[in-house]
Amino acid sequence: MAVDAGAFLERWHEIVAKRDLEGLRGMLAERVTLGAPPYWNKFDDRELVLHLLGLIVHTIEDFSYHREWVRGHELALEFRGSVDGMELQGIDLITLDEDGRVRDLEVPMRPLNAVTALRDRIAPQMLAYLRGRAGS
């Protein structure tokens, strides 16, 4: 079945611009996987992925999308922004499932100093989130 990548992108950009995490949840497949910039192993729990994506879009300043490529259900979306005054560039490599939801998202990024800063800003918040979840 053909996936409507155009409709996906329109909605994706709207949701990212609004930092609309509730809307984002509906765009992620139940078994979504995320390959975050600092780590190799994938995150594979939708609530965890959603929380992490929320932290990322809130931590990167001046986040904006640039070049965009679509090939069937595989998308590549270039973005730019900064963390602690350090500029960064990355790309969302997105695989859509047959329902047009994100099945896999991998995020290569550069340069090292900004990715390290991003990890150092987000890791303590993720830990606090995981502790809260474990305790609830």
Add this chain to the structure above:
Amino acid sequence: MAVDAGAFLERWHEIVAKRDLEGLRGMLAERVTLGAPPYWNKFDDRELVLHLLGLIVHTIEDFSYHREWVRGHELALEFRGSVDGMELQGIDLITLDEDGRVRDLEVPMRPLNAVTALRDRIAPQMLAYLRGRAGS
């Protein structure tokens, strides 16, 4: 003028597979710029860029290309490999000039440990190269 990205890709893959640096030189515009994974500032000297790309393809083991996107003269080529046993994933974001040569190449990559290892393996060799050039 339309750029023949298909012909570019065929030649690019052939050259990367052979580690053919002389062939690669002819595919780079004279004023090529390179945004390497660890650094933000661009390298903008063709011989330096060529040398650095050579070090990168020789240092990454089991280098292979995967997904590929083309949009006019803008290309995105996903690759995978490993450094010191650490798996990595990156993407060549390539802008071609009107002659079908690489005008700009930016390389976001993940994860942090592999990018750090890549930098640590390559930086001393780049320094030796630059010292040799300065002394010649």
